[in-house]
Amino acid sequence: MTGEPPPSLARRAFAHPLLWPLLALALLLLGNGLFNPGFLSLEWRDGRLYGNLVDIANRAAPLILVSLGMTLVIAVRGLDISVGAVLAIAATVAAWTITRMTTGGGGLAPLFAAIGAALAAAALCGLWNGLLVVKVGMQPIIATLILMVAGRGVAQLISDGQILTIYYEPYRFLGTGFLLGLPFSLFVVVAVFATLKLLLDRTALGLFVRAIGYNPVAAHVAGVRARAITLSLYVFSGFCAGLAGLLVSANVASADANNAGQLLELDAILAVAIGGTALAGGRFSLAGSLVGALIIQTLTTTIYAIGVPPQVNLVVKALLVLAVLLLQSPQFRGQVRALVRRPQRGTA
Amino acid sequence: MSAVPLRGLAQAGGLGRLWRDPRYVSLAVTVSLFLAMSIAGGVLYDGFLRPQVFLNLFIDNGFVLIVAVGMTFVILTGGIDLSVGAVVAFSTVLLASLVQHHGWHPLAAIAAVLVLGTAFGATMGAMIQRYRLQPFVVTLAGMFLARGTATLVSVDSIGIDHAFHVAVASLRIPVGGGASLSVGAAIALLVMAGGALLAGMTRFGRAVYAIGGNEQSAHLMGLPVDATLVRVYALSGFCSALAGVVYTFYMLSGYSLHASGLELDAIAAVVIGGTLLAGGSGYVLGTLFGVLVLGLIQTLIVFDGTLSSWWTRIAIGALLLAFCLMQRLLAKRGGAG
């Protein structure tokens, strides 16, 4: 987000905070390609693009959306661990709306009603979180923990504990449809990302968000409406979780109140952190979070693709995450450089 | 840091002062709300106020308390440790496997588990400190690693039937009135007392608070910031391993899926107990009440016995909300007055 002064192009690229996450992603994909040559291939079939890369992007879409919302909440020193539950609520509300409305007839009305209801419910959840944090002054982790625990209960209440199956084709399009040969979910992600980017770069919102994150008191004194902005970011995080809920439920044509978005909050925070956003607030990078989410999904897909036995999954994931983290640490790279240089210095 | 409130009491005229000092108000509020909730339970449900019900809070939440004490230190420095639940699970599996499959004596296995847990925590601490990585991600990777390693040791749950372990597990320490405590609960209480002493009365503990207040200042004041950070995570690793041991007394089994989600319970307990997630402020004694409050919510719901699965979740959320709201509002008022 920060605009650096323009020295040499190479230096700027090297210092760019996105470099290391991108490099990590590239290495992961490359490693996969080496291990399994077909992995990187893309194929045009029946007017659609097929391939692992498309799958990864498609699968990562809900995580990316949630990570974008999480990034901004974290940027203002917050945290939202209710995203998984909010996703489940949105998914359930959408499925419930559709089951109610499709009995009456077809058309696209149920689709829009479902989208509207789900997003409204999700935004409302975000508002609830925001109010607890901003107005009541609870610590973000506890404020959102409440919804994390109760939210799934609410979702199950709506679904009566059943997995709601959706027999309504237009809705499925959200999760499985293709547009211009690409999965529809990618367009959702691009739209949200572009809107956010515009909003944060072209207006003063980005500046305010970072000011609040670095020093909320100083931002307040400078006249920035810190509380209102923080509140709306929680709403936005809820909204993003709602969008993700639509994609997830449309993809499997059902809403599973108990399992949808399970542990999503951890993955989202991990994506945000890998992307170079400071969890203490202030410095943030939307593009970084996007790359972070892609890294996480690539890890998962890698594990499936190379046929790791399931009981080793977690260990592999842990080691890969650690490798990505270390690669990003300047201190670690410095140490490696020193190790590499030592013999040279001896000869010099 | 229980020592400090006590000091306040001794020094300047008792409860009145304790109530007025904003730093202790939130602790006092937490304690009072806990009591109020217990009384409400007693009014609503028969047999709720039996001593054993409250001792069960310690018996059933002993391992949570141990983990939460370690977590308190980590959070006081402004960090977080997400690996605790996984380390507990790993410890139970390793211990069970060593005892059942490799013929170790439980005591030897316990020692091995404690050493490993501590080393694991110290390694994470060293990574956080040396490579300036964010605690959240390092310990999340640690969580994957510990749980993954646990499944590598055994995917099945392993029951422990070594005579020593069974004897310790079923040992009950009578505390009068027919009520009793388990060994695990006793260990948890000892850890809590030790943690309070460590936080309030030692150089290490005070350095932890200083780092949480302002890491850079602590460095400039000449405090051993780096060593303290590593030690804090080592301590948390130790506490998790110890909790794993207590868990095996509680369950007599080792299983890779044990203690799932424990990290969140522990963090919640610490924060409900009044510790700031940003670091630098909070008490180990508060953490005890955080754990008890979470346990009490569970107990209330079991005593109610009519809630369906989803209502249980909603009720937990609602009770949590009610508690935290009251806590905030009372503490605000108390702090102002």
Add this chain to the structure above:
Amino acid sequence: SGGDGGADTAAAGEGAITVGFSQVGAESEWRTANTRSVREALAAPEFDLRFSDAQQKQENQIKALRSFIAQGVDVIAFSPVVETGWDTVLREAKAAGIPVVLTDRAVNVSDESLYATLVGSDFVEEGRRAARWLVEDSEGEAGPIRIVELQGTVGSAPANDRMRGFKEVIDADARFQIVRSQSGDFTRARGKEVMEAFLRAEGRNIDVLFAHNDDMAIGAIQAIEEAGLKPGTDIRIVSIDGVRGAFEAMKAGKLNATVECNPLLGPQLAQLVRDVHAGREVPKRVMVEEGVFTQDQAEAELPNRKY
């Protein structure tokens, strides 16, 4: 919903049998149906049901059992989250003179007398049945028959046991070969995602899918369809549980067989509770009535499915 249970409890008479029932959670439709069956069966005025949901955590379940003991209920019933780790608390129940009835799953305890009886399914047997159906269905086919497996949550008892039972039978026949096996966490979304990866890696060389539960199979069916293959024909699919969705899929020809794991054991449980409370002799192991269903039976059976 919960409110009804409360009203019934209040209405229960003085001499009612107080039953403390600790459920695993509400993690699947199967479980919800199980809960409903138990609640309905124990809603009779002769019972006073204390229901507790453990949110899939053994700790919570043990806490609930301790609370039941402290409350002095007449009979404890519960569906254990895992098999091990029950010795201590069951001993406490025994010391308090409260008989224990297990539902759904078995426990591993040193002393069999710690519980009165178990009513429930046998996961290993379910795995075997799925495999036996596959062997029968593949009669006359030449090998190799390439199988992919969607496992349940890593380490969970149903996953471990169903895998064990399935392998036990399959391994005896050299034609069968499990080429890929991955965890789908018992959920549709994961099932679909993992199946996509399988299809990508194996291409069209998959003959059979064995899923540890119906939900994963339903997710996988979508993945197979999206890859341009016909589930049930190009890839034969067998799964376990027998939920409604599975029957619908079978009716549509997309799923070949499902091994029933019947959650509706409420009435059997109620009878056992009565017997145990009255001190009558009960068998140590009571099986629930279960079957294997295939596509031809699907249409007829579908209206009977309650969950």
Add this chain to the structure above:
Amino acid sequence: MSDVILHAERLCKRFGATRALDGAGLTLRAGEVHALMGQNGAGKSTLIKLLTGVETPDAGTVTLAGRAIAPASPLEAQHAGISTVYQEVNLCPNLSVAENLFAGRYPRRFGLVDWARVRAGARELLAELQLEIDVDRPLSSYPVAIQQMVAIARALGVSARVLILDEPTSSLDEDEVRQLFAVMGRLRDRGMAILFVTHFLDQVYAVSDRITVLRNGGLVGEYLPADLPRAALVKAMVGREVELTGARGASADALPKGEVVLEARGLGRRGSLQPVDVRVHAGEVLGLGGLLGSGRTELARLLFGLDRADKGELQVAGETADLHHPADAVARGLALCPEERKTEGIVAGLSVRENIVLALQARRGWRRSLPRARQEEMATRYVELLGIRTTGIEAPAAALSGGNQQKVLLARWLATDPKLLILDEPTRGIDIAAKQEIMAEVVRLARQGMAVLFISAEIEELTRLGDRIAVLRERRMAGELPGGCDGRQVLDMIAGHGG
């Protein structure tokens, strides 16, 4: 020279593109008070950080009592006998005062911290500075001045050979400064070497035995105060002649008064300020004086809507203003440059440009973003106008020296072109040349019709700048004096005797 304790030579330190130090040096002798002088950004604090192991030098040597040292951390420096107070208060706000005084060297009994001795020791240490405060309250509950005294007391508590004080007096008032100097005198007599940074020339001549001057990271020279008249000292620091006379020309009474920009009637807040009346006209500078804790900052916060008044009424430009949020105040054309630069002022993670445009942008609202070109133009202008020493307008504010951060803050509020500018101790930590410029700028703005409320602990500044001078005492208005009056009158009113 046997009495040389600390000697540093040819020290160099770069931060990225900035040469913070470039061949600086210093010689400290036992039993002297040594002033380290230089403009903002000259490298004084950096030199101190190198001496005390906070940063490691790129080149150069440091010897302590004849032995070369290279402390790798402040802890090592402490062990070597160097006790330091850094420029910004560097204590832990969450710990009690007593703990801050003893952190890292608690007296212990049976291996445990002996709290009784900690508190007794704390009171003793503070008594040496004539400070009587509750040592159990967290440090953050005290204003910066008290925190500064605590930091000094902490440094005194170590039996060190070298004591380094980086701008210890910038937030203290005269009484406190006198206490501090008395203590420094006693320590010097015991043979301690004291290095002392300040921007107040009076203080330099009052206590120092020797002066070292830095300019642009390099060593200008070492002087005895007697050999170096003020003008020469300033010239050595700045590198050119600087006019040191008062910025004010005409007497206040001669000026026509503009309309009332802000008027407070009976404005007060329970527990912090008794009801006061304040009126500020367009085009005038109202000086506000008072002792530490007299309520000046509180008044400023009430006027700006940072705290809510529970008594009285506030009018801005003739309209009743109910300020709920600083944004309301900013929208009405008020500006407050707060006293606590580190916590309430600078946003250290943002660049200089972003810090400068922040308040203006907040006033415009989030939708109407200032075009980048205008931001840059504005930032560049203020960097030049106020002489902010930075590698560029995109450098993070955290990389600026303390004084330069203060200038950035001033720029932030000037950029909003306010009707009323409230400056709470704006010249704190600013070098002598910059102070002249800032005061001249304030007068210029006032002449152009801005109203200024100028809070300062320096009586000289008040009398020179203020068209009127209001004095607060014990949280109520003590009275008002005309501008250009005798400093002693002001002093008397502040102290509460005479008048």
